[in-house]
Amino acid sequence: MPRRTDAPPGRVRIVAGTLRGSRLDVPDAPGLRPTSDRVRETLFNWLMPVIEGARCLDLFAGTGALGIEALSRGAASVDFVESDPRLADLLRANLARLKQNARVSRDDAQRFVANTGAHYDVVFLDPPFDADLWDSIAQALESSGVLDVQAWIYVESPGSDEPSLPANWHLHREGRAGAVRYALYRRSAKL
Secondary structure, three states: OOOOOOOEEEEEEEEOOOOOOOOEEEOOOOOOOOOOHHHHHHHHHHHHHHOOEEEEEHHHHHHHOOHHHHHHHHEEEEEOOOHHHHHHHHHHHHHHHHOOEEOOOOOOHHHHHHHHHOEEEEEOOOOOOOHHHHHHHHHHHHHOOEEEEEEEEEEEEEEEOOOOOOEEEEEEEEEEEEOOOEEEEEOOOOO
């Protein structure tokens, strides 16, 4: 039987917490590469001591799997930023279906960071790999004042690259999954 053309090419599931087992559709979209269940499980094991009550930012949200996982595990709030209108609409629909109250901004990540005025304890930074935005968005996060003094920043990048990040972002833990490097950084006050 031929595949339906309107069917999503895949799904990811929320690994743990109040939304455990919930499925999120993964549409076919350029550059969309949802963080795998295994990597999300590892990341949130690392974040377990700090995610409860955290204010989170999911930049380049895509399916929103990272931010929704954070909400499922007790984050106080998550702001999702996604520039693709179709992905932003799907994310809003998934949040409504899951009865989650969160802000979805259809905006460019750089512009959002420059204008938000909010402050975050945890940031998920996972831009499309071919866009090569890690260095510029990391510098924007650091200079904009949106990061808590001791914020946690998750960075997902190609396994062959290690982004050039601000000197006061200290590597806490890292891992590799196939061609992906995932790392959690802890920010400290500037020297």
